[in-house]
Amino acid sequence: MRHTPDFSFAPEPVARYSGLAITLHWLLALLVIGLLGVGVWMTGLKTSPTKIAVYGWHKALGLTVLALAVLRLLWRVHRPPPPLAESIPAWQVALATQAHRAMYTLLLAMPLSGWLQNSAAGFPLTWFGLFKVPALIARDKAAFAFWQQAHEWLSWALMALIVLHVLAALKHHYLDRDDALKRILPWKP
Numbered sequence: 001m002r003h004t005p006d007f008s009f010a011p012e013p014v015a016r017y018s019g020l021a022i023t024l025h026w027l028l029a030l031l032v033i034g035l036l037g038v039g040v041w042m043t044g045l046k047t048s049p050t051k052i053a054v055y056g057w058h059k060a061l062g063l064t065v066l067a068l069a070v071l072r073l074l075w076r077v078h079r080p081p082p083p084l085a086e087s088i089p090a091w092q093v094a095l096a097t098q099a100h101r102a103m104y105t106l107l108l109a110m111p112l113s114g115w116l117q118n119s120a121a122g123f124p125l126t127w128f129g130l131f132k133v134p135a136l137i138a139r140d141k142a143a144f145a146f147w148q149q150a151h152e153w154l155s156w157a158l159m160a161l162i163v164l165h166v167l168a169a170l171k172h173h174y175l176d177r178d179d180a181l182k183r184i185l186p187w188k189p
């Protein structure tokens with residue numbers, strides 16, 4: 001008779017996100033948190049060549065976020081996230097789904113509002129000086145004021161959502177001790 005080893009004490013392997021999803025998650029996190037900080041800081045700068053350069057970088061990196069967020073969404077359709085642990089109650093899964101939807105909405109709305117603001121101001125826009133980015137709308141004072149305000153309010157909403165997102169991840173990891181955070185860590189736990 002063959003001997004079957006007892007696996008009952010071996011931990012279940014963590015069902016992780018795909019490598020591309022993990023890379024995009026941390027790249028977007030780095031870019032978005034950086035852009036939020038730089039955005040708040042740069043608006044207080046006095047007009048100078050430095051301010052103009054920082055604004056240019058902010059806009060180009062913001063457009064990069066838009067492209068990466070679209071890529072992430074397309075990839076998510078192709079490779080849906082791994083299922084969450086069964087220990088997580090249904091209401092928490094539903095809440096996480098809504099929070100993630102809100103995050104994707106803001107990841108698109110944030111750069112789009114910046115792009116619309118820049119278009120309404122009539123400022124030229126390039127991606128790191130490599131190619132011209134067309135205006136989305138015509139130059140218009142009222143539209144500029146609207147999109148400038150929208151960009152600022154959306155940034156507060158995004159900051160609040162990021163704080164909740166991080167707190168939820170830490171709660172799952174340290175209090176509930178489930179795999180929610182481990183699934184997206186760049187290294188294998």
Ligand code: HEM
Nearest residue numbers: 035036039040043059062063065110111114115118152155
């Ligand atoms: C995820 C992407 C982005 C984030 C997180 C972000 C974040 C921010 C934040 C926090 C501010 C300061 C808001 C304030 O206090 O008034 C700001 C300002 C600004 N952003 Fe963005 N931004 C993004 C993308 C873009 C894009 C794509 C553009 C343009 C193409 C843009 C153009 C601007 C401009 C022109 C300002 C200055 C507004 C002013 O001078 O009042 N942003 N951004």
